[in-house]
Amino acid sequence: MTLPSLSSSLSSSLSSSLSLGILLLVSGFVSAASIDEMMEAGNLLRLNGDMTAANEVKEDIRAVAPEAPHSYSFNLNTIVTELSWEESQTRFDDALALDAEQLIRLCTESPVAIDNPDYYCGQAHFTLSYFNGIRGNYIHAGRHGTTAIDYLEAALVDDPELIRAKMYLGVAYYYADHLPPFIKLFSKVLWFIPSGSSAKSLPYLRQVMDSEDAFNDVARYIYATLLVKGKPTEVADALSELDILIKRYPKNARFQLRYVSVIVADQRYVETLERINTYLASEHAASLSKMDINLLNIWAARAHLGLGQVERAIHLQKQIEFDPKNTTVPSWGLAWYELTNGQLADVTGNRKDAIANYQKIIALDEKTVVNPTIVSVANDALTTPYKLSGRSLTQESGP
Numbered sequence: 498m499t500l501p502s503l504s505s506s507l508s509s510s511l512s513s514s515l516s517l518g519i520l521l522l523v524s525g526f527v528s529a530a531s532i533d534e535m536m537e538a539g540n541l542l543r544l545n546g547d548m549t550a551a552n553e554v555k556e557d558i559r560a561v562a563p564e565a566p567h568s569y570s571f572n573l574n575t576i577v578t579e580l581s582w583e584e585s586q587t588r589f590d591d592a593l594a595l596d597a598e599q600l601i602r603l604c605t606e607s608p609v610a611i612d613n614p615d616y617y618c619g620q621a622h623f624t625l626s627y628f629n630g631i632r633g634n635y636i637h638a639g640r641h642g643t644t645a646i647d648y649l650e651a652a653l654v655d656d657p658e659l660i661r662a663k664m665y666l667g668v669a670y671y672y673a674d675h676l677p678p679f680i681k682l683f684s685k686v687l688w689f690i691p692s693g694s695s696a697k698s699l700p701y702l703r704q705v706m707d708s709e710d711a712f713n714d715v716a717r718y719i720y721a722t723l724l725v726k727g728k729p730t731e732v733a734d735a736l737s738e739l740d741i742l743i744k745r746y747p748k749n750a751r752f753q754l755r756y757v758s759v760i761v762a763d764q765r766y767v768e769t770l771e772r773i774n775t776y777l778a779s780e781h782a783a784s785l786s787k788m789d790i791n792l793l794n795i796w797a798a799r800a801h802l803g804l805g806q807v808e809r810a811i812h813l814q815k816q817i818e819f820d821p822k823n824t825t826v827p828s829w830g831l832a833w834y835e836l837t838n839g840q841l842a843d844v845t846g847n848r849k850d851a852i853a854n855y856q857k858i859i860a861l862d863e864k865t866v867v868n869p870t871i872v873s874v875a876n877d878a879l880t881t882p883y884k885l886s887g888r889s890l891t892q893e894s895g896p
Contacts, residue, residue, distance in 0.1 A: 532558055532567045537711040539571055543578055544714055544742075546749035551575050566617045569600040573624045582751060583827040584631040585865050593628055597621045613655055616662050619648030623665045630672075631866065645669055660710045664719070667701035671723055699723065706738075718742060718752070725759050732763060747781055750789045757796050766800040773797050787825045791817050795826075795834050802840060805885050811841055828865045832858055836871050843883040855879050 539554030552575060559568035573596055576589045600621040604614035611617060626641035646669050652662045702723075705716035717738050724735035736759060742752040753776050761769040773793050776782060785793075798813035814837060819825055826834060839854030858875040861867055 532562055532565060536567055536571050539575075540711050540715065543575065544746050544749060546746070546751060548575070548579065564603070566600055566603050566611055566614075569596040569603070570617060570620055572596050573600070573620065577624060577627060580628070580631065583824055585828040586824060590628075593624065597625050597628075613652050613659060615648045615652035615655060616659060619645050619652055619662065620665055622648060623669055626669070642669060642672075660705050660708045661712055663701040664705040664712055664716045667698045667705070667716070668719055668723075669698075670701070671698035714742060714745065718755075722755070725755075725762075732759065735759065747779075748784065750781070750785055754789060754792055757793065761796045761799050761803075764803060766803040769800040770797060773800075787818060787820070787823075788827065788830075791826050792830050795830060795837065798837050799833065802837060802844075803886070807841065807844055807885075810837070811845075814838060814841065828861065829868065832861055832867045832871045835861070836875060839875065839878060840883040843878065844885055848882060851882065852879060 535554055535558050539551050539558075542548075542551040542554065552572075555568055555572045555575060558565070558571060562568065573593065576593045576596075579589060580586070598621075600617055604611055604618040604621070608614040622641045622645035626638050626645055629635070629638035629641060646666065649662045649666045649669065652659055653666070656662075699720065702716045702720040706713050706720060721735040721738040721742075724731040724738075727735075736756060739752055739756045739759070742749070743756060746752060753772075757769060757772055757776075760772065773796065777793070794813045794816050798810040801807075801810040801813065814834070817826065817834060835854045835857045839851045839858075842848070842851035842854060855875040855878050858867065858871060862872050
């Protein structure tokens with residue numbers, strides 16, 4: 498189901514808490530189709546990066562149908578979207594736990610009144626598995642992961658065409674099949690470790706992407722995110738899918754930022770700077786948040802460092818602004834920031850500061866999930882100073 502009229506005028510018809518919700522209240526009844534339309538409209542808002550308006554949709558759904566599973570389902574999706582960009586924030590923790598509990602209550606205590614209750618129970622446990630995983634509670638994450646897979650597989654037995662169940666299962670299978678090594682070490686003796694299937698995971702996501710379901714582009718972003726750490730052909734596939742999202746949702750900075758993060762990690766430094774410059778010159782740059790600008794500066798600094806343009810990299814690193822009251826650099830971005838500072842200190846002969854920066858990465862890894870590559874590089878650099886690779890350009894470029 499699609500909503501072309503809504504998607505073509507998001508800024509006017511959706512940002513003010515959706516007149517659709519008011520119409521439903523006036524009409525005196527709420528149909529399942531009406532709630533689905535509200536959820537699809539809210540999903541479009543998320544894809545366009547308007548999380549404030551997306552949260553208003555949740556309130557609209559809850560106001561017109563407080564006991565329907567949809568509002569809890571929609572809110573859990575919105576919270577996971579927020580956490581997937583900055584997992585260290587805790588302001589959603591209570592709401593996530595409460596809504597997951599309420600959704601499980603609805604699908605277990607009133608299953609007859611809910612269309613395919615196994616799907617909603619599966620989503621709730623999937624969310625709890627993800628949440629406990631990013632908080633380091635791996636026992637709970639494993640238990641919820643196993644339960645989520647069981648429920649979602651049952652949902653597909655009940656309705657083989659339930660495409661959104663395949664989206665959650667695709668992610669669940671993938672991560673269960675790519676558990677951290679120290680968890681896999683015990684997987685044969687700990688019963689709560691879910692069993693995964695890479696053979697099913699990506700094809701399931703591909704099915705959702707190729708469908709007409711409103712969540713097809715959500716699946717596209719997940720699919721691209723899973724592939725970026727793969728083989729060169731998989732990275733190219735991921736970038737192709739991200740490019741589709743960028744063209745469809747040019748207002749959503751996350752898709753642009755994700756693309757840039759992939760090509761700078763792939764050492765495509767000139768392309769990185771060109772991409773950043775083009776984006777900053779576009780009409781969408783005016784709506785960038787401080788966090789967005791900080792991330793672009795970090796990646797531009799890494800590109801300049803990779804090209805041997807040390808002074809330009811140092812200048813950009815100094816542009817990063819921190820706010821003690823607000824998160825202006827996500828925890829995973831902070832690791833890149835400290836690594837760049839450490840490497841810049843090394844190439845300018847300040848070994849003491851370099852070691853201090855690398856140690857900050859090690860300490861950060863103890864509190865949150867840090868890219869294993871960054872941790873490995875930081876550990877190596879504690880004993881072997883970083884040196885430029887010799888790649889450089891005679892001219893300076895960049896933001």
